[in-house]
Amino acid sequence: MDTAGVELRPVLDEVGRINPFFRVEARAEEPGRRPVRDCTVEEARGRVADVRRSPAGPGGDPAAVEWRVAASLFHQGLATRLLSPVLAAGLCHGVLLDARAFDWRPGAPVELGTGQRTAARVRGGLVGVADWIEESVVTGVAARVAEALSEAGRVAPGLLRGNTAAALAGAVRVLGSDRPKVRADAESVARDLLARPALAGTGGYRGVDPEGLAVFRRTTCCLYYRLPGGGLCGDCALRG
Template identity: 45%
Template sequence: MVLLLFVDLDPALAALRPLGAFFALRTTGAPDPAPPTLARTYENQASDVYGHSITFRIRKVGEALHAPEPRIAASIAHQALAARLWSVALGCAVHYGRIPDLDPRLLDWDPDGSAPDDLWLSAVRPLPGDAATIAAVVLQGHLEPLAALLHDHHRVATGLLWGNAASALTGAVRQLGGDRARALGAELLAHPLLAGALDPVTLRRRSCCLYYRLPGSGVCGDCCFTRAPRSSAHGASG
């Protein structure tokens, strides 16, 4: 039997900082005026500064990467935000034994920022660090409404989006390493929203994030394709 020793969440979530940019989460110093919350983003509410935040982010990513169509930028922006949320939750679960409440109403998101400067948590409220709580907070609280928004307003296939979510989860688990991270990852991959998104043996995706369609790029390490398809018709995979 392994005895796990955990500490309380500290107000600055300092244990996340050494883990890298995607794990760090700011709890102070949000810009003034504060950027829109993720709750407003998922509800597709317009702000005075950015208009519709997700559309602003997709345009920003598309311009930076010279994406030939918005759907590719939408997929990449989605995977990056999914990776941020998984990393914060799993990093806290592993290092604190608890996670902060990541309610979308508590998270300010700057669609013009870049990790780790894009998210601010307005209050640190501890929750259990088990897989069921992480699933409720990240999958159901964030990735489900985000997937609905991107599917309905930006024509991104839901299979592609859940593939992104599963891929981002396994990436965070690999970065953390250790038995606890792997156990949490395995439980989360069995969740109905993610089950089947990856090959259970190889952890390769069963969909494509469309990254290969960017100029000068190739396929990702866990892509369903072993080489970039010649026909752009494959870009709809998901």
């Protein structure tokens, strides 16, 4: 891909103001940081361990949080952080932000950065945006992390696919609420991606809410309800 074109830093700064899940820091090469796309089984285990400790609270028992529940929560949160800025850059600025260039520091809280300096412009309209999200995130980084998690422990691949779909729908909803001018386009991109093989059968839209935002319902459960004190998410399959 020819990345010559638009300077990315202003794009990252602008979309990063939407909320923390849209934030990616433009950074120079920094020792100790690794590409997220190269997530190893050991890194995946470490990330899940971090999540298990977090809900348990200070002095709590990580064993109270099932491994697969923590793996699911980690994956969905990361998928949201991968999808949100790529979606916003494509729809709000017409540029191709590459999630495969995102990096993080193992053992530290998940804060994404990128060494990508410029980006090519979107070609092919909304289909071009969907193609790029599918390539760089859905079948790219999010899928690779899901593979590492599946190798690291017992978590269903179908559940992780559902997490990616739910993360996409969540990113679309937040972007559509914050940027009403791109709401219809964002929902169109999501419907396109949900119909493609990588996400087919993971969920779909069911009407709109009072704010006019499309309502997504997934076909699998992220297992949040199995956390101590957890409940059902708004898009949960268990809601019927």
